[in-house]
Amino acid sequence: MNVITARKARATQDGAGVKINRIAGFDGKSLDPFLMIDELKSDNSNDFMAGFPAHPHRGIETFTYIRKGGFEHRDQMGNVKAIRAGDVQWMSTGRGVIHSEMPLADAVDGMHGFQIWLNMPSAQKMRPPRYQDSATDGIKSIVTPQHVELKALAGNWTIDQSLVLANLQGLAGDGAIADITIPPNTSATLDVSQHGKVLVYIHSGSLKDERFGQMMQLTVDPTSPLVLESGQHGTGLLVLAGQPIGEKIAHMGPFVMNTEEELHQAIRDYQLGRFGDII
Secondary structure, eight states, rough: OOOOEEEOOOEEOOOOOTEEEEETTTSSSSSSSSEEEEEEESOOGGGTTOOOEEEEESSEEEEEEEEEEEEEETTTTTTTEEETTTOEEEETTTTTTTEEEEEGGGGGOOEEEEEEEEOOOGTTTTTTOOOEESSTOEEEEOOOOOOOOOEEEEEEETHHHHHOOOSSOOGGGEEEEEEEETTTEEEEEOOOOOEEEEEEEEEEEEEETEEETEEEEEOOOTTTTEEEEEEEEEEEEEEEEOOOOOOOOOOOOOTTESSHHHHHOOOHHHTTTOOOOOO
């Protein structure tokens, strides 16, 4: 694994005071086609029970993955879904979405999940919004002979020469996301040659190279196989991959467009009620 850059997530708050760890890349280069990786990981309900009340988005895709606990999702399209441990949810917000994500009652025992933002190409930013979750079809996974588990959350993955096609396809920038659990002192090899950008986020344990532990995000070279070697306590990590969009970004809060004027129009449309209301 050739690591190009490495950085640690920064503690911050969002929503109604939810404590999260964030990797941000609104420069349009460092994470492209991704924009942000938020990890919520706490056993203290005070850190997350206030949730994320109703708020708008335009010009991005949001990808939510829950490992522990759960949220109830509501949006102006009429979707009302409980997203629980092992579930994923994807919204291609396009021209506008209003949604809320509030913790489920049984989340008092802790929460561990991610919300990942992807940028949308300019030609798609004003298309109608789309929604999909894993409640019906579930998540495909594979366990290798070395007991490495790969959960294919989105896109297609090849691990140790075995191909896994996720049920969720069509993310912006040909985005692909996998959650991989590697036992202690074990390795796994992923073919990432079809991608232009590959990111690794470690959420549990550490790699064999102990510089890379929890809350670390690595950007790796996609031109060679991605060899992941766990440390003595094993590791859990997300791998995010896709094709950089390479467009100028104008960002303000929940809106990501290409120009300042488009941002101002998004704000005007929201203030005039053109995004609709949660049913």
